[in-house]
Amino acid sequence: MAQSTEDERYRQSTQFRLWSYSPSQLADLRAKTNSLAKQNISERLSSSVPPSSGASLPEFLTPAEEELLLRYYTVETLRAAEFCALPTSIRATAAIFLRRFFVTHSVMTYPPAKMLKTCVFFGCKTENYYPRVRSIAEKFPNTTGEEILAGEFLLCQGIRFAFDIRHPFGALEGAMMQLRTLVDLNEERFQRVYTRAREILKFSPIVTDAYFHYTPSQIMLAALLIADVELFDRIIDASFAEHLMAGNRANIAGNGDKTVATIKECRDMLLQEPPERMTEFWGTAEANNLVKPLNKKLRKCRDPDRFDLIGLHKKRLEFREKEAGGAKTAAEDDGAVFGEALKSDADREPKRRRVAGEDPFGPPL
Amino acid sequence: MAASPLVERPAHPPSLKTAPSPLRQPQLAGAAQFSSANGTPNGARPAAPTSQAAGQAPLLDLAEQLNLEERRKYVKGKKLGEGTYAIVNLGHARADPTQLVAIKKIKKQKEYTEGLAPDAVRELKHLQELAHPNIISLLSVFSTKDQNVCLVLEYLPLGDLEMLIRDQDGIRYGTADIKAWMGMLTRAIWFCHENYVLHRDIKPNNLLIAADGEVKLADFGLARSFADPWSVMTSNVITRWYRPPELLYGAKHYGGAVDVWSVGTVMAEMIVRIPYLPGNTEIDQLQLIYDRIGTPTEENWPGVTTLPGYIPPERIMPVQPKANFLQTFGTVGDEGVDLLFKTLTLDPRKRITAREMLQHPWWRAEPHPTRKQDLPRKSASLGEEKMAADLKRQPGQTATEEDRGKGVARKLDFGSAMK
Numbered sequence: 085m086a087q088s089t090e091d092e093r094y095r096q097s098t099q100f101r102l103w104s105y106s107p108s109q110l111a112d113l114r115a116k117t118n119s120l121a122k123q124n125i126s127e128r129l130s131s132s133v134p135p136s137s138g139a140s141l142p143e144f145l146t147p148a149e150e151e152l153l154l155r156y157y158t159v160e161t162l163r164a165a166e167f168c169a170l171p172t173s174i175r176a177t178a179a180i181f182l183r184r185f186f187v188t189h190s191v192m193t194y195p196p197a198k199m200l201k202t203c204v205f206f207g208c209k210t211e212n213y214y215p216r217v218r219s220i221a222e223k224f225p226n227t228t229g230e231e232i233l234a235g236e237f238l239l240c241q242g243i244r245f246a247f248d249i250r251h252p253f254g255a256l257e258g259a260m261m262q263l264r265t266l267v268d269l270n271e272e273r274f275q276r277v278y279t280r281a282r283e284i285l286k287f288s289p290i291v292t293d294a295y296f297h298y299t300p301s302q303i304m305l306a307a308l309l310i311a312d313v314e315l316f317d318r319i320i321d322a323s324f325a326e327h328l329m330a331g332n333r334a335n336i337a338g339n340g341d342k343t344v345a346t347i348k349e350c351r352d353m354l355l356q357e358p359p360e361r362m363t364e365f366w367g368t369a370e371a372n373n374l375v376k377p378l379n380k381k382l383r384k385c386r387d388p389d390r391f392d393l394i395g396l397h398k399k400r401l402e403f404r405e406k407e408a409g410g411a412k413t414a415a416e417d418d419g420a421v422f423g424e425a426l427k428s429d430a431d432r433e434p435k436r437r438r439v440a441g442e443d444p445f446g447p448p449l
Numbered sequence: 450m451a452a453s454p455l456v457e458r459p460a461h462p463p464s465l466k467t468a469p470s471p472l473r474q475p476q477l478a479g480a481a482q483f484s485s486a487n488g489t490p491n492g493a494r495p496a497a498p499t500s501q502a503a504g505q506a507p508l509l510d511l512a513e514q515l516n517l518e519e520r521r522k523y524v525k526g527k528k529l530g531e532g533t534y535a536i537v538n539l540g541h542a543r544a545d546p547t548q549l550v551a552i553k554k555i556k557k558q559k560e561y562t563e564g565l566a567p568d569a570v571r572e573l574k575h576l577q578e579l580a581h582p583n584i585i586s587l588l589s590v591f592s593t594k595d596q597n598v599c600l601v602l603e604y605l606p607l608g609d610l611e612m613l614i615r616d617q618d619g620i621r622y623g624t625a626d627i628k629a630w631m632g633m634l635t636r637a638i639w640f641c642h643e644n645y646v647l648h649r650d651i652k653p654n655n656l657l658i659a660a661d662g663e664v665k666l667a668d669f670g671l672a673r674s675f676a677d678p679w680s681v682m683t684s685n686v687i688t689r690w691y692r693p694p695e696l697l698y699g700a701k702h703y704g705g706a707v708d709v710w711s712v713g714t715v716m717a718e719m720i721v722r723i724p725y726l727p728g729n730t731e732i733d734q735l736q737l738i739y740d741r742i743g744t745p746t747e748e749n750w751p752g753v754t755t756l757p758g759y760i761p762p763e764r765i766m767p768v769q770p771k772a773n774f775l776q777t778f779g780t781v782g783d784e785g786v787d788l789l790f791k792t793l794t795l796d797p798r799k800r801i802t803a804r805e806m807l808q809h810p811w812w813r814a815e816p817h818p819t820r821k822q823d824l825p826r827k828s829a830s831l832g833e834e835k836m837a838a839d840l841k842r843q844p845g846q847t848a849t850e851e852d853r854g855k856g857v858a859r860k861l862d863f864g865s866a867m868k
Contacts, residue, residue, distance in 0.1 A: 093644070098577050117511050124508055188511035209570050212673055212682075217563050236564040237596050242512045245590040245598065247574035 094299060098246035103184060105296050113187055118147045121190030125387050142385040145192055149378055154186050156375050157196040158291045159365040165204045168223050172286055177249050178207030179290045185242040193387045201227060202235035210247040234393040252285050252304035259304060263315055266322050280311040287362050288354035298350045306350035320344060519591040523601055525552055530837030537837040549604035550588060553840050554597050568670035568844055569598060575646050575669045583637035585657060585667040606660055608832030609839055611653035613825060614722050622825045624781050627719045629818035630664055637666040638712055639803035642705040645675040649686040650844050651711035653718060657836055662821035670844030675704065687711055689734050690724050694745055695797050697735050699758025706797035713792025720778045742793055743768030750796035784811035
């Protein structure tokens with residue numbers, strides 16, 4: 085009983101409700117995001133002033149290439165957060181924010197290298213750290229607080245205002261405590277297993293799609309399975325034995341098999357990116373050969389307007405000014421209502437809000 | 450251990466309340482006629498934005514489509530109130546106009562120039578996860594065109610507990626009613642703690658009342674997850690009158706007991722119908738606790754003198770025995786006073802927990818709690834105003850402080866968490 089209650093509770097979380105997909109659903113979403121971005125950028129380029137001289141469109145990134153780049157920038161996020169001396173939970177949260185954001189946005193639309201700093205800053209906030217934005221910006225070359233903040237609202241909307249990420253780190257602490265009550269081993273072995281499993285959790289599930297497909301406890305158990313098969317078996321046996329004793333004999337064998345099969349799938353995913361890979365993502369010839377051409381390709385096919393977060397922000401201000409100074413009917417116009425998502429200091433002036441922002445929902449549709 | 454063998458990988462799109470399936474609709478009907486909800490400046494082009502050829506209007510990103518879909522589920526109605534923190538409007542579900550909602554638009558904070566304000570981050574983070582009959586439901590979240598965040602909350606038209614407590618001439622209630630309200634409050638706080646969330650701002654005007662009489666805990670602007678043992682928390686939380694002694698002494702490591710103290714002070718207030726410990730300053734607050742409950746000492750609270758903000762008292766008042774509580778609060782009976790006494794224990798380690806509260810014999814003692822539909826209530830029009838006033842308020846203020854325009858009761862020092 086207790087177990088199924090826990091499962092029900094997890095199913096209420098935003099991580100399950102909004103951010104868990106089957107592999108095919110996730111692939112479909114990414115393909116759709118990619119094709120929308122291609123369409124959008126094509127239209128922007130062909131209507132830009134002056135029209136692109138050659139009129140030929142650049143070659144766009146494929147969904148597979150986007151995924152590869154995203155993996156690279158996920159590692160960059162982890163490195164950036166580590167460089168800022170932030171604790172493990174914030175590093176992981178920031179990286180998962182980035183991965184979620186780029187499910188429904190293309191890396192061709194918004195700059196992953198900039199969004200990752202926004203993820204680090206906002207990850208701090210959601211984990212109860214409130215550093216000044218400047219103190220984060222100062223850690224990076226050519227970075228301003230303004231730039232980090234320019235992406236914040238975009239990020240919040242992109243992650244669907246779901247700020248609570250369920251990590252498997254706490255689950256590992258719990259599993260180690262349980263193991264100590266189950267098996268009598270020397271402390272060195274416990275320490276070795278714990279250290280290895282934690283190393284895996286800090287990297288492998290974060291740079292792969294594990295968080296989209298598996299629960300935190302499944303991910304934790306997969307890491308334990310990699311670290312020590314014997315201890316993994318002990319904990320699984322003990323968990324299902326409890327159920328046997330509780331009289332839930334029916335379906336136990338089946339559920340146990342299903343659970344172990346799922347954990348093994350998860351293990352295979354984690355093994356794609358063992359923690360040792362963290363240092364291979366930059367500097368090595370292999371990484372250079374892979375990532376450099378992709379970044380080069382990205383520079384040619386990115387969104388001409390949206391890739392520049394600060395420029396975008398400034399143009400929004402100008403657009404807003406024009407809007408406010410111009411037609412007063414703007415607020416009644418459907419297109420204008422949904423069109424101008426403007427953020428400006430001017431928003432804070434009640435006078436201006438009256439002109440352009442009377443009804444945040446727009447007129448009746 | 451938290452192994453969940455029954456959870457499989459979701460085989461279907463998560464079909465729960467706020468999970469639309471973007472796959473079912475390749476493109477939102479009519480979405481293309483709008484320009485980007487992210488406000489990519491059409492103005493960058495020489496032509497006026499509206500003169501853009503229809504076929505060239507940018508398509509919405511998937512994220513923008515999802516946001517628009519959420520926004521379209523609700524229709525905004527009249528404004529119920531506006532404060533410095535938020536604007537609250539009445540609204541209803543587009544699909545079902547009888548389903549009323551409160552739409553709370555969070556305003557940008559002038560004094561906070563670091564992006565989305567911490568109150569909003571905290572409230573969103575926790576309300577998104579907590580679904581319980583005694584906690585206000587967050588039905589949806591979406592962003593508006595002017596980059597504000599809107600929270601769609603369940604509509605709670607009957608005001609709050611504070612206005613029932615204060616209206617001594619108009620509202621009569623008894624022990625059975627107090628027991629019903631306390632039961633709902635205790636279940637709410639038990640659920641928060643069960644999910645490792647500290648509310649940190651429990652007080653009568655954060656307890657809103659639904660149309661059916663159910664009490665709902667609201668305002669999660671000061672909430673946070675339980676901290677890991679080594680990390681520090683701010684002691685500058687909970688409105689002063691409801692703040693426990695360990696926070697007044699500046700404790701940086703604490704747990705659910707801080708909320709339990711607040712629940713105790715709320716229970717006392719329900720019984721006597723005036724705030725039980727209405728201190729004017731933090732020193733005054735401590736003095737009231739010494740006088741009415743007792744002075745913390747190393748004997749009754751080992752280690753209290755080592756707390757960072759501990760102040761040696763001028764003279765020591767003995768801890769009041771339960772018999773003295775009976776004189777003041779006896780109307781709720783022996784068991785009721787026993788429960789109150791245990792929530793107002795000085796040493797947080799000895800204070801009753803929310804789970805233990807639910808197991809207390811008072812709930813089963815006579816009289817039985819009033820059925821929620823029979824609870825005393827205010828008229829809906831008054832309640833609506835009060836709800837709006839409660840939802841738009843910044844966390845941590847007492848109503849009187851706000852009314853007097855004294856400003857924020859205390860300011861959170863968000864910088865110190867980093868140290």
